Amino acid sequence: MAKNSHQKMAKDNGKSDSATKKGSAQFVDQQVSVGNGGETHQQADANNSVLTTQQGTPVSDDQNSLRIGNRGPTIMEDFHFREKIFHFDHERIPERVVHARGYGAHGYFETYKPLSDITSADIFQRAGEQTPVFVRFSTVAGNKGSADLARDVRGFAVKFYTKQGNWDLVGNNIPVFFIQDAIKFPDLIHAAKPEPDREFPQAQTAHDNFWDFISLMPESFHMVMWTMSDRAIPRSFRFMEGFGVHTFRFVNASGKSTFVKFHWKPLLGLQSVAWNEAVKINGADPDFHRRDLWKAIESGDFPEWELGVQLIDEEFVAKFAFDILDATKLIPEEEIPIQRVGKLVLNQLVDNFFAETEQVAFGTNNIVPGIDFSNDPLLQGRNFSYLDTQLKRLGSPNFTHIPINAPKCPVHHFQQDGHMAMMNPKGPTNFEPNSRGIQDDPRESPEGFHSYPAQESGEKLRVRSESFADHYSQARQFYISQTPTEQNHIVSALIFELSKVETPAIRSRVVSHLLNIHNDLAQQVADGLRLKAMPAPAKAAKPTRTDLKASDALSILKNGPKSFKGRKLGILVSDGIDIKLFNALVQAVKDEGATYEVIAPMIGGVKASDSTWIDAMQKINGGPSVLYDAVALLLSEDGAKLLSQESTARDFVADAFAHCKFIGYTQPAAALFDKAGVSQSLDDACIALAKAADAANFIKACRALRFWERESKVSVV
Secondary structure: OOOOOOOOOOOEOOEOHHHOOOOOOOOOOOOOEEOOOOOEEOEOOOOOOEOEOOOOOEEOOOOOOOEOOOOOOEOOOOHHHHHHHHHHHOOOOOOOOOOOOEEEEEEEEEEOOOOOOOOOOHHHOOOOOEEEEEEEEEEOOOOOOOOOOOOOOEEEEEEEEEOOEEEEEEEEOOOOOOOOOHHHHHHHHHHHOOEOOOOEOOOOOOOHHHHHHHHOOHHHHHHHHHHOOHHHOEOOHHHOOEEOOOOEEEEOOOOOEEEEEEEEEEOOOOOEOOHHHHHHHHHHOOOHHHHHHHHHHHOOOOOEEEEEEEEEOHHHHHHOOOOOOOOOOOOOOOOOOOEEEEEEEEEEOOOOOHHHHHOOOOOOOOOOOOEEEOOOHHHHHHHHHHHHHHHHHHOOOOHHHOHHHOOOOOOOOOOOOOOOOOOOOOOOOOOOOOOOOOOOOOEEOOOOEOOOOOOOOOOOOOOOOHHHOOOOHHHHHHHHOOOHHHHHHHHHHHHHHHHOOOOHHHHHHHHHHHOOOOHHHHHHHHHHHOOOOOOOOOOOOOOOOOOOOOOHHHOOHHHOOOOOOOOEEEEEEOOOOOHHHHHHHHHHHHHHOOEEEEEEOOOOOEEOOOOOEEOOOEEOOOOOHHHOOEEEEEOOHHHHHHHHOOHHHHHHHHHHHHOOEOEEEOHHHHHHHHHHOOHHHOOOOEEEOOOOHHHHHHHHHHHHOEOHHHHHOOOOO
């Protein structure tokens, strides 16, 4: 906001500086520049603050809207005009609604090396510099009270509080999206949300409306492959990737543009859960992801990701098989390797969920000098939509006055009033240009944001580019990039979702699209649904390419962790256990950088063989094995007999086995294996723990996370 310190006037007509009263308003003849259209430009000098947007982005031109050509139409991406007129339009209209389910934390982004050759963005100019961030993870379809492990896309939104204003990288944990044009977004969300007459199902896409829409939108099927994969049921926020989805521009100080795609790579590796496991986690702990993030930061095990960029030149754009402006497509890492340019660390919990996580406002339109938009039609529409969303959610155009949204750099503008205005301009001026001569009145700066001057021409048309017409080739590429285990999970997910669709014609129509992706996939889904007849393949605007190579980067299992670090072991104990074995196991977990919880028949704990008391963290019926990445059964003879009579203990073992987890066990646990119905199926991932030295070997085995070879014996999905 404009400060209340006024410029002292130079001596004039014999009057000294001391005769000028602080705060007085005097008119002066100020030096101005005049544009070709005759507009007045007042540029900042030593006495003026730089005019910025509400996000703190410096403004280079406050007189002209962004348009195509001298006399062409105004462009919708003009975020400065949009914000300015938006604020004026809503100065007197308060309104607010609640946003979707999400969870967030504070942290910092550390730049690895200067990127001044490709971008002038201040955040990328100095190696080792740390920029404050706030990150919010979310589900998309469910309401605020829905469960964490719904099969859904996960939002991955990062607000960088840079020295040039707030930059919001508002992405997902999946690099593509369902639609190519933002005009279809209301239809997509209406279809995914609960059906309007009955208001169910909640946080699920397994219903007629969603699949009816999808079956009539061929462009959605690449995203369908991702959402039917285990990517849509991540183990936690800490083990999932993030993507900026769209193609953006980097612009350097010389005005050279480079297209860029953004990626977040978790340093712990990738990990998801099985569908059957997700269903049970939602029952046991619907706040599973929230609790995981909170506990990790609280314990000092700070989640970390590296920011990667794919830099795209015009030569690649011309030869790439697909259009880089198509949000339903990705660029395989094998074609453009990812350069890791910085690290994101979440190291601070919020003080108040509502004040911070619930009120944080993101927008793809929040960019800074050195970063610009592409003509991706989905991105262009998002840029327009987010600002209206914040008004509806937060009730006022002054949402940047809320601390979590406020830039951490100087902010100066003449926007005023409106509901919840906390910082109004001080002094007599609330407009520009002005000639009041007020010291520190904000003015434009040549160093402010400049939109990349891309050449645009053509007729006004409602069309879709022919370069967007291939809807199946990358869907096929994603499918063949998965391991057989992951392919099996995709098939099972499609069968499950479509089994909830009540209209047979919709099921058949979906399979007709799958035939354009992969015959084996379509046949397995058709068999699983028991279709009476295989439909003909859906008509394709372009034939599916079969020459695209598999990409290892698209598989979770090929990019899994190298250790058990960051995971959790569930230790089921009973009275009379070997204390040396227990202590050795706990130490091995700590040495690995993992955590553990003790589960006991009663919450008070158990007494070990040497009378040492072991406190419990969970009671057996409140700590099912689905909450853990691996389990250990440290049981005495009497303890195993007692727990064999407990249904939740039998489920603990049966579920751990069915979900292909590593299971460490003492010999008496055989009785519980027998009661759980798995004693005849024990395999190499069921590891006997007879002595203290066995503990470290068991934890080393757990680094593989799951023993997927077991799927031939059990159904895990």
